Amino acid sequence: MALIRGRERKGAGQIFTASMADIVFLLLVFFILTYKVEVDRTKMDLPETWMRIKVPEKAAVISIAPPDDLTAPLTVRVSTGEEMSMAVSRLATESVEEVVTFASTEVARDPNKEFIIKADEQVPYAHVDAVLDALKQSKVKFIYLLSEQKTVKD
Amino acid sequence: MRIKKKEVQSEIFTGSMADISFLLIIYFMITSAFSADRGLDFALPEDTDTPEIKQEDSIDVHVSRGGAIEIDGTGAPLEGLLPYILDKLKQNPEKPVILRTDPDATYGDMIRVFDTLRTAHNEWTDADGQPLHMDVHGKPLTEIQTISIPTQREIESLWSMLGIQ
Numbered sequence: 001m002a003l004i005r006g007r008e009r010k011g012a013g014q015i016f017t018a019s020m021a022d023i024v025f026l027l028l029v030f031f032i033l034t035y036k037v038e039v040d041r042t043k044m045d046l047p048e049t050w051m052r053i054k055v056p057e058k059a060a061v062i063s064i065a066p067p068d069d070l071t072a073p074l075t076v077r078v079s080t081g082e083e084m085s086m087a088v089s090r091l092a093t094e095s096v097e098e099v100v101t102f103a104s105t106e107v108a109r110d111p112n113k114e115f116i117i118k119a120d121e122q123v124p125y126a127h128v129d130a131v132l133d134a135l136k137q138s139k140v141k142f143i144y145l146l147s148e149q150k151t152v153k154d
Numbered sequence: 155m156r157i158k159k160k161e162v163q164s165e166i167f168t169g170s171m172a173d174i175s176f177l178l179i180i181y182f183m184i185t186s187a188f189s190a191d192r193g194l195d196f197a198l199p200e201d202t203d204t205p206e207i208k209q210e211d212s213i214d215v216h217v218s219r220g221g222a223i224e225i226d227g228t229g230a231p232l233e234g235l236l237p238y239i240l241d242k243l244k245q246n247p248e249k250p251v252i253l254r255t256d257p258d259a260t261y262g263d264m265i266r267v268f269d270t271l272r273t274a275h276n277e278w279t280d281a282d283g284q285p286l287h288m289d290v291h292g293k294p295l296t297e298i299q300t301i302s303i304p305t306q307r308e309i310e311s312l313w314s315m316l317g318i319q
Contacts (some may be wrong), residue, residue, distance in 0.1 A: 024175040031182030040297035047265035051272040064261075116193070121262030125217075125255045126306070128264070133305035134197055144191040145265060 002070040014070035042077060048150035055144040060106050062099065062135075064127055066120045076131070078102045097133045104137035114142040194265070194272060196303065212302075213242050215271075217255040221263035236277055239298060240287060247289045250300035257306060261270055274298050 042063045065075045080101065115135055119128050124127045135143060165214040215235065216224040223230060225238050242249055251271060275297040278287055285294030304312075 004204070021172055021175070024172060025178050027184050028175055028182070031179060035185070036184055045263040047267035049194055049265060049272075050276075051194060051269055054192050055195075057191075057200060069270050092317045119261045121260060121265065123261045124257065125259045126213050126257035128261045129255070129257060129306050132303070133307050136305060136308075140198060142195065142197055144193045145268075147265065147269075149192070 001043040013020055024086055042075070044118070045071070045122065046118070046146055046148045047121040051149050052147060052149055053144070055116050055146065056114045057141075059144065060103070061116045061118055064117070064119040064123050064131065066122055078129075080106060096130045099131055099134035100137050101133050103140055107138050107140055111139075112141060114144060116144045117147040118126050121124045157263055185219070194268060194302065206285050211246075211249065213239055213249055213250060213251045215253050215267060217253070217259050217263050217267050219256045219258040219265065221259065223267055232267065232270055236274055237269070239271075240278065240295070243295055243298065244287065244289050247293065247295055250302055251298050252302045252304065254304065254309060268303070271298055285286070 041063045044063070044065050050069065061077075061079045063075075063077045063079075065077070076099070106115075117128065117131060119131075131144070156225075180247075213216060214226050218224065221236065222233060225235060230238065253264070253268060253271065253292075279285055279296050285296045287295045289295050
């Protein structure tokens with residue numbers, strides 16, 4: 001340590017910030033590359049499966065969420081899945097015709113349009129069956145059932 | 155006397171760059187979501203090539219309320235599903251599996267059985283993807299060729315066609 005006439009030289013304390021810009025840009029690049037807008041943000045407990053296949057990014061989404069209280073009807077939402085089309089319509093659960101109309105419009109636009117069914121595992125199968133039936137009536141060819149990864153539990 | 159020209163050093167002001175970068179980072183961190191993007195797929199049959207399937211030519215798997223399953227009308231545990239199907243497919247590898255679900259069962263119950271059917275490929279092949287089982291004709295048996303999930307309306311129309319109430 002350098003001493004001047006017996007007194008300690010006082011250096012101004014500082015934090016080295018030169019690499020901060022590099023780190024910030026690295027993070028920025030990471031987030032830009034991995035950026036993906038979630039089409040349907042409905043929170044639900046998806047069923048768990050061993051087999052999982054990546055779903056197409058621009059597939060239309062039909063979500064079936066359970067009601068907050070048992071007396072309320074289920075909530076069915078549809079989204080085209082196209083970029084920048086964040087509008088999610090909420091449908092009355094019983095009106096399968098609305099799902100048919102939505103799916104038919106999408107299939108007319110693109111005959112190979114994929115559809116994702118995002119349903120809570122506690123939803124009665126009758127509702128999923130009604131949506132599946134609507135998609136079959138609309139001549140949909142590819143359907144994906146969204147799930148979480150099943151893991152071995154202790 | 156020569157006047158010395160004062161040189162002005164040109165530079166780009168980068169003081170605010172860090173602020174802008176941080177602002178963008180915060181935006182991307184908040185709006186990006188690591189959402190579920192995987193699941194089970196199945197292709198619906200085309201109108202033209204849908205073969206007519208007789209009940210005795212298929213393997214009927216019924217998911218009851220509560221998640222219990224019946225295979226060809228007999229109650230069985232989920233673990234017994236693939237071995238039963240394997241035995242049947244060894245005789246006829248083109249036999250389709252029909253998955254019917256009680257409307258009062260949950261979606262999770264149906265998915266659990268469908269997932270088990272889809273894992274047949276992993277169960278019937280070794281780590282290198284080589285088949286572990288052969289059918290009666292000596293051909294490798296690695297997967298269930300057709301899994302059909304008829305809707306309630308289709309089942310009812312089939313029942314009424316057959317005259318079953």
